[in-house]
Amino acid sequence: MLSESAHITFMTVPLHGHVNPLLGMVTELVARGHRVSFAINDDFASLAKDAGASVVLYESTFPSSSSPERGWLEAGHDAAQAAKVFRDEFVSVLPQLETAYAGDEPDLVVYDTVAAHAPVLAAAWGVPEVQISPTHVFYDGVEAETGATVALGDRRLGLRRKPCVVTIPRSVQLHADRVGGGCQFVGPIVSPRRVDGTWTAPDDWPVVLVSLGSAYNKRPEFFSACAAAFEGTGWRVVMSIGRFFDPAELGELPPNVEVHPWVPQLDVLASAKGACRRAG
CATH class of the missing domain: 3.40.50.2000 (Glycogen Phosphorylase B;)
Incomplete structure (x- = not known):
């Protein structure tokens, strides 16, 4: 059971479609008296701060305002290419956040499904976790259809099969009939973004x-x-x-x-x- 003033940290990847859906949760938790931190790169720091979180900065492998030349996956890429991009981010970010949180480990980790470093860190710290999906969740048979693994971190942690809070309606989920019962579809949590x-x-x-x-x-x-x-x-x-x-x-x-x-x-x-x- 968390205390009334727990340290709750959020982890995702530096893309608008993954950061924005978490901001409303941050604001609500801060309003309830919790201390909220948000691990993200400098491009999104102002959004996290505006929502009420303190920011834990790291250097990302993704394109950024300071390094747009890194580019991004071309439209029409295959799933194996996408998995590699997120896996590279996992390898880079994990040691950075291990160092950044040393001595101030959170009581709870709330993380985006593609932030593979998050459950690894939660396990290392021995703290509970909540998995959030801002988009379609993995459904039964997705690996066979795409020809690529979707578990980006350590498979022994069972990243795919953990309960998940989904911030889209079930009605727009791809193959919703093949999604396990551990997924709770709550819809979007919208909050103003003044820095926009x-x-x-x-x-x-x-x-x-x-x-x-x-x-x-x-x-x-x-x-x-x-x-x-x-x-x-x-x-x-x-x-x-x-x-x-x-x-x-x-x-x-x-x-x-x-x-x-x-x-x-x-x-x-x-x-x-x-x-x-x-x-x-």
Whole structure:
């Protein structure tokens, strides 16, 4: 049983789709009187701090604002390539966090399913853990279908079969009928992200958000096609294109299209009548 003021730490990987779903939980736990820490790289430190956590910094192998040249997996990659990327992160981050938490080990580890270092550390510290999935969970038969292992850390820890809290609805889970009963689908836990800034619609036109997320967005031809499709339609098009290509590659855009590296999605979606997004 945790005390009323336990030290709870969160661990994930430095990608928006993995960090953002945890922030609402951080804020709620801090409000309940717990001390919350968040292990992440410098790119996401302000988000964790804004949610109320103290930050435990580490150097990631993933692309970052200071090292965008590392690139990312190309769309259409196979599962074996993806597994290697996350496994490399595990190997790099594990010793860093062992050192960073020395003398201030948490009472509970809350972690994203792809943060393979987290359950290893929890086991070493002898503390309980809670596994969170911000997206589809592994279903029975996924390894045979993809041809790649999905256990990124030490298989002896049984990473796949532990109970899991899932922050998407069961209705959108891939092969939901093949997901074990240990997964609890609770849906999203949304919280304001003040560091994202604000956005207000400049007119009363219907708004559509166009985004490919934070990882697979180096697709100027896709964004150009969307801009052309909405030209002259009376829609306000808000494009979030990421940081992997120069907006100048899009050429001259219609006046109803605005382009940003990132947008405060909660603000935009509150005004939007539609969204064109990458699935997954």
